[in-house]
Amino acid sequence: MIDGRTVVDVHVHAPRLSTLRPAWLDWADEFSRDHDWRSAYRENGDPEPAAFDALFAEQGVDHVMLFSEYSPRATGIQRFDDLLPLVEHNPQRFHPVANINPHLHFPLVGELQRQVDLGAVALKLHPVHAGFDPGDRELFPVYAKCVELGLPVIYHSGTSSFPGSRNKYGNPELYLDAIDCFPELNVIFAHGGRGWWYEAAAFLVQAKPNVWIDLAGLPPKKLPDYYGARTLSRIAPKMLFGTDWPGVPGASTNVRALAALGLDEVTLRTVVAGNAARLFPRAGIELTTTGRETPDD
Template sequence: MLDGMPLVDAHVHAPRLSTLKPAWREWAAEFGGRYDWRSAYSADGDPVPASLDALLESEGVDRALLFCEYSPRATGIQPIEDNLPLVAHNPDRFRLVANVNPHLHHPVAAEVERQLSMGAVALKVHPVHGAFSPADRELYAAYEVCADRGVPVIVHTGSSTFPGSRARFGDPALLVDVVEDFPSLDVIFAHGGRGWWYDVAAFLALAKPNVWLDVAGLPPHKLPTYYARHDFTRLATRMVFGTDWPGVPGVARNARAFAGLGLPEEVLRGVLAGNAAKLFPGLGI
């Protein structure tokens, strides 16, 4: 807990550094440079389960959702199997998030089933790094699996700085058909439409009961400006806290910055943990 409130970091990357392209390490050094994230890693560049667990404990994190990613053109291959030792070390704190890329996985439904069978509590798709539309009909089979299982889908929305990315696939409007075709499927817009599409992401989160905003990678103090055209308190009821760790100046620091926005306590508790508890099965928080 942090300052008496449960805390879920719903957007954490803890890959083996040897699986990544140089741009990822440069990103982590630039955005997490004031944060001692490397203390959770071995000299060989592998996450040390006990060290990462202790670091997140010190930051007040009760649950952390660990992302994997299959994006060879942008960041590299970060297989879900690499996160298994972290979950094995502390299955109470760590949870898996699955990932598929339709250019690599066929059939995608079978791969989603495989990763969910490992205990994943959500599916992440990264159209910007993978250079595909999130509305690609091949992905509908994956969405159907998640809808049937009651598992949410997290979709990267907004820009990315990594070479090989295709920003046009980060437009949240591309997901309108998906949201409407799968009304029982919760769809979480990672990074909240970062860059050009804050208004589109916010409009859909307020208009559609199955759309949520993951605010990872966004400085909390700037959120009211990014979403200035919307009722921020109402919009915050649709938000899920995440940091994009390790590209963050600190989990506790970001959570406290969010607390400093003056939201009603019930809304703040929802952002920091309550909304995640509703969305991700089995968090037990």
């Protein structure tokens, strides 16, 4: 907890360092700033479960969604299976998120089911790093399976600076067919349209009941600049807290920066935990009993 609030970080990377391209390591070192993220790793570059657990406990993060990513052209291979030692160490805190790449996996639904059987609580798709169109009909059986299993789909929305990225696939408009054809599918725009698509992401969040935003990689103090103060007040109840760890100052720093924006207490609790509890039912997130953390339906 941070300042009496349950906190869920819905966007964390914890890969084996030996599987990554150099640009990923440069990014992590540049943006981690005031914390030594490498202290959570062993000398061989593998995550140390006890150190990871202690790090997020010290930061006050109650639940962590751990990302995998199969994007050899941009960031490397962050295997889903490599997350399992962290989850086994503390399944109450750590929850793995599936990832598939249509260039690498076949059949797609079979690989999704394999990762779900191993504990995945959501699916992350990264069209920008993996280089594919998220609106391709080949992915529709995957979306149907996510509806069946109650999994939200997290999309990278917006630009990426990693060499090999295909930034045209970060356009939120590319997800419209999936959003409209699968109204029971909860779609989360990671990074909220970062770059030149903030307005498009904000419009879809307001127009579509099944669209949400995660704040990973977005400095909270800049949110009024990205979305405008009036728009921010309208879309804040559909935001989820995420850091993009390790490329952040720290979860506690960002939660307190969110609180400094002047959001009402119900909305703030909704952002830092309530929406995650609703959208990630497989994670079994329990909210505090003091104060409401989800808005009235």
